[in-house]
Amino acid sequence: MASAAIRQQDQALNLLRQKGMVRLAEFNQAGVAATTISRMEKAGLLVKLSRGVYRLPDAVRDTHHSLAEAAKLVPKGVICLVSALAFHELTDAIPSRVWIAINSRDWKPNATHLPLEIVRFSARLLNSGNDTHLIDGVTVRITNPAKTIVDMFRYRQSEGVRYRQSPGLNRALEGMREALRQRKATPANIARYAEEAGIWKIVQPYLEAMTANA
Structure with a gap:
């Protein structure tokens, strides 16, 4: 029994070295029991970041x-809106929570110590305009700069009750201005995602004003 526990412990440590962060379900899939993880946590061999x-x-x-x-907490989610804007260095704001999009029918994670702002996208928009980035050994899906800007316009404050947690129109304009200035998004790409989202008529005057004297 002791040798089996040691093998599980070694397997757990190898997984953590490879992936950076590991969910309990991933340990279980690799044949590492929850009791082994609990013992390792008590021994200080690993640290629990949040539930599982x-x-x-x-x-x-x-x-x-x-x-x-x-x-890791929301494996099917996509980092979006202000968090994506900050990741791409298109705003000076430091988000107080992580903005993450999930499918309109996906399970919403329970509250954790990590402050999350969960928003729901349709399956079509959720799977459009995403890039993958490796952060701390974890593959993270993040909306690209052009898609992020369009999402910011979709969640602008003027949309009312549905978007009462909206970061607002000014933040969307800031992101667009910086993306164009830093050449992280082209007017054509922004227009394409705006058309896809059905808000081109809203985005068009702002985009044309910013590119008129370029």
Whole structure:
């Protein structure tokens, strides 16, 4: 029994070294029992970040560590809106929570120590305009700059009750201005995602005004 426990412990440590952060379900799939994880946590061999998510105690944390943690907590989610804007360095704002989009029918995660702002996208929009980034060994899906800007316009404050947690129109304009200035998004790409989202008539005057004297 002792040798089996040691093998499980070694397997758990190998997984953590490979992936950076590991969910309990991933340990279980690899043949590591929850009791082994509990013993390792008590012995200080791993650290519990939030419900069912673990990392090594001496792991070096990336600046965007919270995005990786959110991706582990919500495996089907996509980092979006203000969090994506900050990741792409298109705003000076530091988000107080991680904005993450899920499918309109997906399960919403329970509250954790990590502050999450969950928004729901249709399946079509959720799977459009995403790039993958490796953060702390975790593959994280994040909306690209052009898609992020369009999403910001979709969630602008003037939409009312549905978007009462909206970051507002000014933040959308800030993101568009910076993306064009830094050449992280082209007018054509922004227009394409706006058309796809059905808000081109809303985005068009702002985009034309910013590109008129370019």
